[in-house]
Amino acid sequence: MNDEFKQKVYTLIGAIPEGNVATYGQIAKLAGAPRHARAVGYLLKHLPNDSSLPWHRVINSQGKISFPVDSDKFNSQALKLKAEGVVSLNGRVSLKKYLWN
DNA sequence: CGCATGACGGCAA
DNA sequence: CTTGCCGCCATGC
Numbered sequence: 001m002n003d004e005f006k007q008k009v010y011t012l013i014g015a016i017p018e019g020n021v022a023t024y025g026q027i028a029k030l031a032g033a034p035r036h037a038r039a040v041g042y043l044l045k046h047l048p049n050d051s052s053l054p055w056h057r058v059i060n061s062q063g064k065i066s067f068p069v070d071s072d073k074f075n076s077q078a079l080k081l082k083a084e085g086v087v088s089l090n091g092r093v094s095l096k097k098y099l100w101n
Numbered sequence: 102c103g104c105a106t107g108a109c110g111g112c113a114a
Numbered sequence: 115c116t117t118g119c120c121g122c123c124a125t126g127c
Contacts, residue, residue: 001124024109035122037109042124045108058108066108073108 001039005031009043016057018084020099023061030100041066056080063093 008031016022028036044055056077060066065081065088067074081088086097095101 028109033123035110036124038107038122039109039124041108043108055108060108061110077108 001042005033005036005039006043008032009040010053013044013053013055013058016054016099018054019086019097021057021059021081021086021093021097022099023059024066025061026098026100027058057084057086059093063095 009027012022012027012030024037024040027040028034031040033039040058044058047053047055065074065077067077078088081093087094
């Protein structure tokens with residue numbers, strides 16, 4: 001994985017305004033690598049704790065959080081999204097909230 | 102180099 | 115709406 005890709009992904013995620021969300025696929029595509037949705041997931045997973053990126057605004061194409069519904073990760077992300085006005089009933093996000101569609 | 106894994110995506114049943 | 119399967123790709127062993 002090249003730095004170029006990383007940088008773009010980080011930039012794109014950082015560019016997501018509050019109240020909006022984007023999917024892994026969209027991020028990957030806009031980063032110039034259409035089939036790298038999983039690579040994006042990899043990057044987020046290995047994100048440094050001190051990173052200020054709004055990773056919680058990145059969800060999967062099903063409009064849901066990519067974590068088991070009862071996990072801690074899920075709860076924390078759902079909480080953040082809720083705090084930003086993104087309706088996430090049982091992990092679901094309104095389609096209107098997507099930034100790039 | 103081969104094989105398994107995963108914060109994914111799309112499609113069929 | 116729920117499952118299952120398969121394609122895709124970076125990583126780690």
